[in-house]
Amino acid sequence: MSSIPYYPVHLKVKGKTCLVVGGGKVGMRKARTLAKSGALVKMVSPRLMDTIPRETADRISWISEPYTPEHIVGTTLVFAATDQRQLNRQIAADARSKGILCNIADDPDASDFILPAIVHRGDLILTVSTSGNSPAFAKKLRQDLEARFGEEYADFLLLMGKIRSRLLAQGHAPDRHKAIFSTLINEDLLGMIMENQTDKINHLLLSILGSGYTYENLMPGDPT
Numbered sequence: 496m497s498s499i500p501y502y503p504v505h506l507k508v509k510g511k512t513c514l515v516v517g518g519g520k521v522g523m524r525k526a527r528t529l530a531k532s533g534a535l536v537k538m539v540s541p542r543l544m545d546t547i548p549r550e551t552a553d554r555i556s557w558i559s560e561p562y563t564p565e566h567i568v569g570t571t572l573v574f575a576a577t578d579q580r581q582l583n584r585q586i587a588a589d590a591r592s593k594g595i596l597c598n599i600a601d602d603p604d605a606s607d608f609i610l611p612a613i614v615h616r617g618d619l620i621l622t623v624s625t626s627g628n629s630p631a632f633a634k635k636l637r638q639d640l641e642a643r644f645g646e647e648y649a650d651f652l653l654l655m656g657k658i659r660s661r662l663l664a665q666g667h668a669p670d671r672h673k674a675i676f677s678t679l680i681n682e683d684l685l686g687m688i689m690e691n692q693t694d695k696i697n698h699l700l701l702s703i704l705g706s707g708y709t710y711e712n713l714m715p716g717d718p719t
C-alpha cells in the first residue's frame with residue numbers, strides 16, 4: 496500500500512479564531528485565505544508588510560506586538576510565519592503544548608499540516624499539494640487549473656446542489672438518485688450551462704426529472 500504523506504481534509508473554520516504570527520508576504524497570504532474561508536484571524540506582528548485587503552478587513556484584526564504565548568489562548572489553528580526560524584519553532588511548541596494544530600512556514604516536517612494551492616469556483620474547490628516538494632510547482636498547477644476550470648462550474652454545482660436537495664427531501668431511493676445524477680452529468684449539463692443553452696437545459700431537466708424542475712425555478716435570479 497502506498498502511503499499518503501499528508502491527510503487531505505476540508506476544515507470548517509467559519510467563525511473560529513485562528514492565529515497568524517508574522518505579517519509579511521507569507522503571513523498575509525495565510526491570513527487572506529483563512530478570512531475568505533470565514534475564519535476570524537488574529538494577526539500578531541510588530542509590522543505589516545501590506546495593508547489588510549478591504550474585502551477581508553472585518554475578519555482580520557492586527558495586534559501590533561511581538562508574539563507572546565498568550566496570543567495562542569482561544570485559537571483553533573496557529574500559523575507561525577515570522578522570518579525568525581527559532582521563534583517559529585517556539586510558536587509551534589507553544590501550540591502543541593495546548594493541543595492546537597500548527598503550520599510552520601519554514602519547517603514542513605515539524606508542521607502538523609501544510610497548505611495546498613487552491614482554485615475555487617463557487618463551491619468547487621480544487622487543491623494541489625506537492626507535499627512540500629515544490630510549492631512553485633503547486634502554484635503553476637493551480638494556474639493551469641484556473642485556465643481549465645471556468646466559472647460555469649460554480650453554476651453547474653449550484654444547480655446540481657439544488658436538484659439534489661429537492662430529491663433528498665422527497666426521499667427517493669438512493670439508487671435512483673445515482674442514475675439521475677450520472678445522466679445529468681453524462682448528458683453534458685455542464686456544457687449546456689457553459690453555452691447558456693437554457694432551452695436545452697430545461698428539456699433535459701424535464702426528461703430526467705419531470706415537470707417542476709426548470710433552470711429558472713431552481714436558480715432564481717440567475718437567468719442564463
Ligand SMILES: C[C@@]1(CC(=O)O)c2cc3[nH]c(cc4nc(cc5[nH]c(cc(n2)[C@H]1CCC(=O)O)[C@@](C)(CC(=O)O)[C@@H]5CCC(=O)O)C(CC(=O)O)=C4CCC(=O)O)c(CCC(=O)O)c3CC(=O)O
Pocket residue numbers: 524525528598599600601602603608609610611612613623624625626627628629630631632633634637
Ligand atoms: C510546506 C509548505 C508549508 C505551508 O506553508 O503550508 C510550504 C513551505 C515553503 N514554501 C516555500 C517557498 C514558496 N512558497 C510559495 C507559495 C506557496 N506555498 C504554499 C504552500 C506551502 N509552502 C506548503 C507546501 C505546499 C506544497 O508543497 O504543495 C502554497 C501552495 C499555499 C499557501 O501558502 O497558501 C503557496 C502557493 C499559492 C498559490 O500561488 O496558489 C512560493 C511561490 C511564490 O511565492 O511565488 C515559494 C517560492 C518558490 C519555491 O520555493 O517553490 C518555502 C521556502 C522559503 C525559503 O526559501 O526560505 C517553504 C519552506 C520549506 O520548504 O522548508
Ligand SMILES: NC(=O)C1=CN([C@@H]2O[C@H](COP(=O)(O)OP(=O)(O)OC[C@H]3O[C@@H](n4cnc5c(N)ncnc54)[C@H](O)[C@@H]3O)[C@@H](O)[C@H]2O)C=CC1
Pocket residue numbers: 516517518519520521522539540541542543544560561562576577578579580582599600601630
Ligand atoms: N510557507 C510558504 O509558503 C513560504 C514560506 N517562506 C518562509 O516564511 C517565512 C516568512 O516569510 P516572509 O513573509 O516573506 O517574511 P517577511 O520578512 O516579509 O515577514 C516576516 C514578518 O514577521 C514579523 N515578525 C518578526 N518578528 C516577530 C515577532 N517576534 N512576533 C511577531 N511577528 C514577528 C515581521 O514583522 C514581518 O511582518 C520565512 O521564514 C520564509 O523562509 C517563504 C516563502 C513561502
